[in-house]
Amino acid sequence: MDSQLAIRARGITKCFGDVVALDGVDLHVTQGQIHGLVGPNGAGKTTLLGLLLGLAVADSGRLEILGTPVGRAFEAPGGVAGFLDGPGLYPSLTARQNLAALAALRGDDTRSAGIDDALEQVGLADVAEDRTRGFSLGMRQRLGLAAALLSTPRLLVLDEPCNGLDPAGKKHVHGVLTRLAREGTSVVLSSHRMDDLEALCSEVTILATGRIVFSGPLGKLAAENRELDYRLVTSDPERARRLAAGAPGIHLPDDATGGQGGAVLVVRALVPALDDLVVRLVRDGIALRELRPVFSPLEAAFLALTEQQKTDAEHQETGR
Ligand SMILES: Nc1ncnc2c1ncn2[C@@H]1O[C@H](COP(=O)(O)OP(=O)(O)OP(=O)(O)O)[C@@H](O)[C@H]1O
Ligand SMILES: [Mg+2]
Missing domain, CATH: 3.40.50.300 (P-loop containing nucleotide triphosphate hydrolases)
Incomplete structure (x- = not known):
């Protein structure tokens, strides 16, 4: 070998x-x-x-x-x-x-x-x-x-x-x-x-x-099983946002509009919680026009790992 x-x-x-x-x-x-x-x-x-x-x-x-x-x-x-x-x-x-x-x-x-x-x-x-x-x-x-x-x-x-x-x-x-x-x-x-x-x-x-x-x-x-940010475009962004805010396993990042005004909703979730949210949206009469990860799964894993290493190194430096 x-x-x-x-x-x-x-x-x-x-x-x-x-x-x-x-x-x-x-x-x-x-x-x-x-x-x-x-x-x-x-x-x-x-x-x-x-x-x-x-x-x-x-x-x-x-x-x-x-x-x-x-x-x-x-x-x-x-x-x-x-x-x-x-x-x-x-x-x-x-x-x-x-x-x-x-x-x-x-x-x-x-x-x-x-x-x-x-x-x-x-x-x-x-x-x-x-x-x-x-x-x-x-x-x-x-x-x-x-x-x-x-x-x-x-x-x-x-x-x-x-x-x-x-x-x-x-x-x-x-x-x-x-x-x-x-x-x-x-x-x-x-x-x-x-x-x-x-x-x-x-x-x-x-x-x-x-x-x-x-x-x-x-x-x-x-x-790697991790939460990703997803971008959703729906027929009723305001109602979709309210529904997402109360849905289990769904987190709304600080800027949940993805920097694109009210039309886009960004949620952070694992895949099963995202599936549940989509089902609830459609059941409530809200049409889903677009759904995709903000970063590719690879990019997201890369960012999460390197960010974690940076935080660990900073903590080590400051002795925290
Ligand atoms: N000849 C050198 N003299 C002093 N410091 C160096 C030298 N070469 C690299 N370093 C330092 O070593 C570290 C690693 O540098 P390196 O160039 O290997 O990074 P890199 O991953 O290739 O970065 P980049 O993505 O910018 O190309 C950096 O902190 C850099 O400043
Ligand atoms: Mg280099």
Whole structure:
């Protein structure tokens, strides 16, 4: 089983002066898995990805990548590719020349290095001869992924790879990552977008202030039994509000109009209490025109978990 692990991290801690960027982080990523890292700004995602790429070393803890323990040297472990904070490119070279320079640096034959194929895969074949100086963020991100593809990595580490991508670019990147994973490459990526994570990742790790607050399958995160905010549009908002205020298991948030005047009613409830409310509304002759969660179940779980971690950390700080 362990031989299938692309990443095995245990108790990883990393500080920058007084700032504890990672605090006892465990991470398991299996072969061929796309694993998402999520968390608020400053949670430690980039720091963790930097350790995986060999750009920094942990202060303590054990890290094994592709079955090899990572020592204290700053070097990319073999079989690993990726980038942080956007890829480093030569602005005066074209997309193709950038990839050729990279292949040459590695000592590869630039004619057979798979440059055309990599450009094609990320949807940049049409701009292969353009200088990267004029590339948008999304194009640079995609060229970075093409560069990573040249080395046929067994582990791909990407910091916010879908940032700045237009829908077509996103489709290319999603396609490349899912194909690589199907072929056995493990992928670890960070993202702030739940829709990307839902589309790509089988497992996610949520970090908040350097600690893991959840790690596991996405389905498990969404299915956590918690109250959600729902937005209701009815034929009689005023009467619906009065009925909801007296219904068991239904809570009205401070702004129960969802910031949209009287027409919308926002209620917080578990699904069974919401079902009862809908039945009562209809029985009272109030028509339901729209019903949907204010946040997706995943987003709601994410917000609840990270908010809880923030509150716990504040309480610890003030000794309460
Ligand atoms: N080189 C550094 N020197 C000092 N502090 C750092 C350094 N790198 C990161 N930090 C601090 O470590 C913490 C984690 O930062 P990190 O960049 O890993 O967060 P992140 O989850 O990637 O955030 P974001 O979503 O904004 O990209 C932050 O408090 C940050 O200020
Ligand atoms: Mg970051």
